[in-house]
Amino acid sequence: MKEKQKKPSGVLIAAVLIIIAIIGAIIISGIGESSGNVIVIPLHGIIAIDEDSSLLGTAGASSTDIVEQITRAEEDATVKAILLDINSPGGSPVASEEIAHAISQTTKPIVALIRETGTSGAYWAASSADHVIASRMSITGSVGVLGSYLEYADLLSRFNITEQRLVAGKYKDLGNPAKKLSSAEKNLLQQKIDLMQTYFLEEVQNNRNLTEDEVDTISTGVFYLGTEALDLHLIDEIGNEKTAIAYLESAAVLNETVTLKTYPVHKSLIEELAGLTNQIGFSTGRGMASTLLEKKFTITT
Amino acid sequence: MELNLPKKRTFAKPASVGKRLAALLIDIAALYFLFLVPIASIALAGVHLPTTFSSALQLQLPLKAYLAFGLFLLVSWLYFALFELYRRQTLGMQLMKIYLDGKLNIWKTLIRNVFIIPLFPFYLLWIVEPVHVLIFGHRFMEKLTKTRDIEFFEAY
Numbered sequence: 093m094k095e096k097q098k099k100p101s102g103v104l105i106a107a108v109l110i111i112i113a114i115i116g117a118i119i120i121s122g123i124g125e126s127s128g129n130v131i132v133i134p135l136h137g138i139i140a141i142d143e144d145s146s147l148l149g150t151a152g153a154s155s156t157d158i159v160e161q162i163t164r165a166e167e168d169a170t171v172k173a174i175l176l177d178i179n180s181p182g183g184s185p186v187a188s189e190e191i192a193h194a195i196s197q198t199t200k201p202i203v204a205l206i207r208e209t210g211t212s213g214a215y216w217a218a219s220s221a222d223h224v225i226a227s228r229m230s231i232t233g234s235v236g237v238l239g240s241y242l243e244y245a246d247l248l249s250r251f252n253i254t255e256q257r258l259v260a261g262k263y264k265d266l267g268n269p270a271k272k273l274s275s276a277e278k279n280l281l282q283q284k285i286d287l288m289q290t291y292f293l294e295e296v297q298n299n300r301n302l303t304e305d306e307v308d309t310i311s312t313g314v315f316y317l318g319t320e321a322l323d324l325h326l327i328d329e330i331g332n333e334k335t336a337i338a339y340l341e342s343a344a345v346l347n348e349t350v351t352l353k354t355y356p357v358h359k360s361l362i363e364e365l366a367g368l369t370n371q372i373g374f375s376t377g378r379g380m381a382s383t384l385l386e387k388k389f390t391i392t393t
Numbered sequence: 394m395e396l397n398l399p400k401k402r403t404f405a406k407p408a409s410v411g412k413r414l415a416a417l418l419i420d421i422a423a424l425y426f427l428f429l430v431p432i433a434s435i436a437l438a439g440v441h442l443p444t445t446f447s448s449a450l451q452l453q454l455p456l457k458a459y460l461a462f463g464l465f466l467l468v469s470w471l472y473f474a475l476f477e478l479y480r481r482q483t484l485g486m487q488l489m490k491i492y493l494d495g496k497l498n499i500w501k502t503l504i505r506n507v508f509i510i511p512l513f514p515f516y517l518l519w520i521v522e523p524v525h526v527l528i529f530g531h532r533f534m535e536k537l538t539k540t541r542d543i544e545f546f547e548a549y
Binding site: 123 | 464468
């Protein structure tokens with residue numbers, strides 16, 4: 093009598109296919125061009141010191157990671173130039189300055205490519221590059237400092253909720269959204285913001301060799317389209333990734349064919365799942381909620 | 394009072410459109426997590442890929458990207474073929490309680506799932522198959538391979 097053939101289990105079939113996929117991927121990873129000569133470093137999302145990714149959230153641009161990549165590219169003998177791929181509205185002033193400083197310290201050519209948005213702190217970083225390219229409709233500029241927050245002192249009093257203020261130091265709880273901002277406190281905060289704005293403008297002026305008139309023009313904090321930014325010498329060229337590659341391949345820069353590569357970013361499963369969520373929707377919601385619930389007063393460029 | 398009703402019997406009918414679609418979506422999700430993520434992580438580590446469709450059209454993709462995509466297609470094709478051959482169900486079909494009926498061999502299961510291949514004329518099946526299901530209640534490839542995707546139901 094013929095023995096009934098045992099069917100392989102689904103787990104076994106899946107395991108065999110996964111092994112085939114992994115072995116195939118390992119073989120492929122060793123094929124083709126072994127390395128590129130231009131590193132692409134992405135600067136996407138809100139700039140902060142550290143990345144914050146959760147299951148429902150989305151990661152921004154971490155200055156720690158970006159500075160590390162720039163340092164690594166600087167030490168990597170196979171890398172001849174850096175392409176900074178920017179799509180960011182800005183963020184933390186300290187984080188933005190860290191990135192800008194790291195860029196200005198590199199000895200290798202660095203091109204900043206502004207995609208949809210490169211404003212505020214992201215523009216600060218871009219201005220440090222040797223060559224800045226943006227699309228004619230890119231949004232850039234916005235050289236200013238933002239410190240607005242929601243004050244809900246009146247809302248609390250309407251519900252008979254009282255905050256017990258226990259502080260040592262007159263301005264220790266400056267920017268506390270649970271209490272009314274006095275005019276003296278407002279002036280104090282405004283001074284800090286104005287000082288940051290001064291630093292920001294100085295950096296951009298030095299980076300882009302701007303005239304005093306041009307600095308006065310951009311000091312309003314308004315954003316500019318790519319074509320307007322070109323007229324104000326905030327960027328060097330209108331174009332896209334192809335333009336950036338052509339610039340790097342030109343005789344004035346590398347004078348050789350450009351092959352792009354990135355440094356691998358190892359993502360956890362949580363980070364992979366977070367990438368599936370709607371970035372804009374969650375970030376907007378989280379930003380509004382954190383303003384109400386978290387604290388106080390944060391300053392962003 | 395005993396009514397002596399006949400026992401309910403199990404019948405088979407062609408799987409419904411909704412269940413077929415749900416099963417396919419589940420399988421696509423499984424393919425993404427089981428194969429695409431590991432393949433891309435290993436094969437394309439350090440490779441710069443265009444992030445938009447328009448820039449992908451402008452720049453030539455590196456050889457590794459094409460090879461990795463080809464590997465993913467091959468493994469996906471084998472996923473559908475082997476699961477249908479040995480288990481008569483893929484993961485999606487199992488969750489949606491759809492079964493594969495008919496005499497099977499490896500060629501039939503490969504032909505049934507040739508829609509995976511993004512080459513002419515196979516990619517036309519992405520249009521032909523849904524239209525065929527909506528009109529006739531079964532896939533065109535089911536007719537070609539003399540197999541059926543069925544679901545069971547109980548009735549008197």
